[in-house]
Amino acid sequence: MNFGQILAQLAEGFGLTILLFIITLALAIPLGLVVSFCSMSAFKPLKYLTKGFIWVIRGTPLMLQIIVVSFVPSIVFNLPNKSIAGFFGTSMANVNFLFCVIAFVINYAAYFAEIFRGGIESISVGQYEASAVLGLNKRQTYRYVILPQVVKRTVAPVGNEVITLVKDTSLARVIGVVEIIKSAQNIVNLTVNIMPLFYAGAFYLIFNGVLTIILGRIEKKLDYYKI
Amino acid sequence: MALLEVKNLKKNFGTTEVLKGISFSLNEGEVLTIIGNSGSGKTTLLRCLNSLERADSGEIIVDGKVLFDGGTVAKKQESADEKLRFGMVFQNFNLFPHLNILRNITLASEIKAKKTLKIGYNIINGEKLGIKAARKKKKELKRNLFGAIETRAYELLDRVGLKDKAKAYPCQLSGGQQQRVAIARALALDPEILCFDEPTSALDPELTGEVLKVIKGLKGCDTTMIVVTHEMNFARNASDKIIFMSDGVIEEEGTPEEVFGNPKSEKTKAFIKQQE
Numbered sequence: 001m002n003f004g005q006i007l008a009q010l011a012e013g014f015g016l017t018i019l020l021f022i023i024t025l026a027l028a029i030p031l032g033l034v035v036s037f038c039s040m041s042a043f044k045p046l047k048y049l050t051k052g053f054i055w056v057i058r059g060t061p062l063m064l065q066i067i068v069v070s071f072v073p074s075i076v077f078n079l080p081n082k083s084i085a086g087f088f089g090t091s092m093a094n095v096n097f098l099f100c101v102i103a104f105v106i107n108y109a110a111y112f113a114e115i116f117r118g119g120i121e122s123i124s125v126g127q128y129e130a131s132a133v134l135g136l137n138k139r140q141t142y143r144y145v146i147l148p149q150v151v152k153r154t155v156a157p158v159g160n161e162v163i164t165l166v167k168d169t170s171l172a173r174v175i176g177v178v179e180i181i182k183s184a185q186n187i188v189n190l191t192v193n194i195m196p197l198f199y200a201g202a203f204y205l206i207f208n209g210v211l212t213i214i215l216g217r218i219e220k221k222l223d224y225y226k227i
Numbered sequence: 228m229a230l231l232e233v234k235n236l237k238k239n240f241g242t243t244e245v246l247k248g249i250s251f252s253l254n255e256g257e258v259l260t261i262i263g264n265s266g267s268g269k270t271t272l273l274r275c276l277n278s279l280e281r282a283d284s285g286e287i288i289v290d291g292k293v294l295f296d297g298g299t300v301a302k303k304q305e306s307a308d309e310k311l312r313f314g315m316v317f318q319n320f321n322l323f324p325h326l327n328i329l330r331n332i333t334l335a336s337e338i339k340a341k342k343t344l345k346i347g348y349n350i351i352n353g354e355k356l357g358i359k360a361a362r363k364k365k366k367e368l369k370r371n372l373f374g375a376i377e378t379r380a381y382e383l384l385d386r387v388g389l390k391d392k393a394k395a396y397p398c399q400l401s402g403g404q405q406q407r408v409a410i411a412r413a414l415a416l417d418p419e420i421l422c423f424d425e426p427t428s429a430l431d432p433e434l435t436g437e438v439l440k441v442i443k444g445l446k447g448c449d450t451t452m453i454v455v456t457h458e459m460n461f462a463r464n465a466s467d468k469i470i471f472m473s474d475g476v477i478e479e480e481g482t483p484e485e486v487f488g489n490p491k492s493e494k495t496k497a498f499i500k501q502q503e
């Protein structure tokens with residue numbers, strides 16, 4: 001296999017990794033915001049249920065969660081994964097990828113929720129009171145006063161999670177999703193050439209390098225005021 | 228008839244009685260200064276007026292309209308299109324740090340204007356103009372509405388002497404300047420009664436003057452004001468009426484001459500003496 005062929009083979013894993021990353025981020029951030037509001041709810045049962053959920057998700061390994069999610073349909077609902085694939089007219093690989101997305105979104109939503117909760121609770125009560133005496137309702141207060149400030153306060157910890165997510169995508173292989181490391185390993189097994197693993201490593205470095213630059217730009221853009 | 232009437236307002240925090248039946252009235256354009264030792268319930272009174280706190284019983288009547296009657300329904304001080312009754316200037320300014328000075332002042336008006344804009348758009352839609360004409364008319368309406376808000380904001384900034392700071396952020400201003408912006412922000416919605424809770428207490432002594440001057444300047448503009456302050460000179464010179472609060476009751480009230488010149492209560496005498 002020459003370099004071009006190896007890269008072409010790696011591309012499959014590369015694509016799945018990026019796809020998992022983007023979908024997780026796009027869904028887990030809004031879901032995390034919803035979960036954070038639930039964890040601060042004045043309705044006690046919802047609040048404690050949400051806190052319990054966050055405790056379980058953050059207290060157990062993501063790998064375990066991926067495996068559990070993949071077993072839920074067949075064991076809990078008696079729906080073998082094969083029949084799901086058949087129902088949607090798609091491959092088992094796609095169904096496994098879907099399980100991964102579900103597990104990742106739930107896991108990252110819990111982490112983001114905690115970050116957002118911290119950010120929201122760090123805004124002083126004076127901001128709410130100033131909004132109230134200006135006639136803003138609750139929704140308007142969050143939309144125009146609280147959340148824009150939360151964005152600034154949480155961009156650094158959210159950035160850390162984003163970088164971690166890039167590396168966590170490698171866990172998808174536990175249910176057979178051929179993410180980039182798995183696809184590199186397949187090539188190594190085939191060609192007895194260790195280089196693909198280094199290419200995979202380079203992929204992570206470059207990907208995270210780009211993300212670091214983007215996150216830095218965002219932080220700088222939000223630097224127009226001090227707290 | 229008085230603009231503001233407060234009748235037998237009571238408020239407890241748990242078992243502590245903080246307001247033990249406060250009654251007073253205030254005419255349009257008058258400046259009421261509330262003085263008293265810390266812990267006497269001055270802030271709580273202002274917070275009850277501004278609906279930041281819900282009183283337990285009593286009545287708050289503005290312009291003949293009952294805003295609060297202690298019943299189960301504490302009316303929202305402002306239901307969107309209704310006029311704002313009370314404005315509030317806080318001890319710690321509470322400006323919005325992520326918005327520049329101009330936006331701090333215009334934000335609430337703009338949010339309100341969005342509702343008006345929607346109504347306007349619906350009317351234009353009903354007129355069945357061509358797409359282009361309708362779009363043009365909508366644009367114009369929007370420009371007029373938001374333009375008027377901005378013009379007003381600049382007027383207010385001029386009034387508090389900060390026109391050149393419109394594009395600055397709160398963190399770039401001194402405490403005195405921030406408080407003047409907070410005053411402009413409160414004025415932007417034309418509240419009928421503007422409340423100040425120790426507006427100069429968080430400021431360095433050399434900065435209190437500029438803020439007090441702005442507040443005094445509002446007097447000429449028919450603004451009805453309630454000012455809680457420890458600045459006795461301000462109380463003496465700028466108010467039409469003084470209330471001295473002590474332990475959740477109005478210990479004494481009257482004109483500055485009456486309260487400062489000839490206090491009746493021993494507590495008032497002691498307080499004034501201690502302030503001098």
Ligand SMILES: Nc1ncnc2c1ncn2[C@@H]1O[C@H](COP(=O)(O)OP(=O)(O)O)[C@@H](O)[C@H]1O
Nearest residue numbers: 240243245263264265266267268269270271272
């Ligand atoms: N949210 C609250 N919970 C419990 N007690 C309060 C609260 N707010 C004020 N108090 C108490 O009410 C009393 C009056 O407070 P306040 O109205 O702030 O007085 P002032 O503004 O005259 O200094 C104080 O004893 C204070 O401790």
Ligand SMILES: [Mg+2]
Nearest residue numbers: 269270271425
């Ligand atoms: Mg106070």
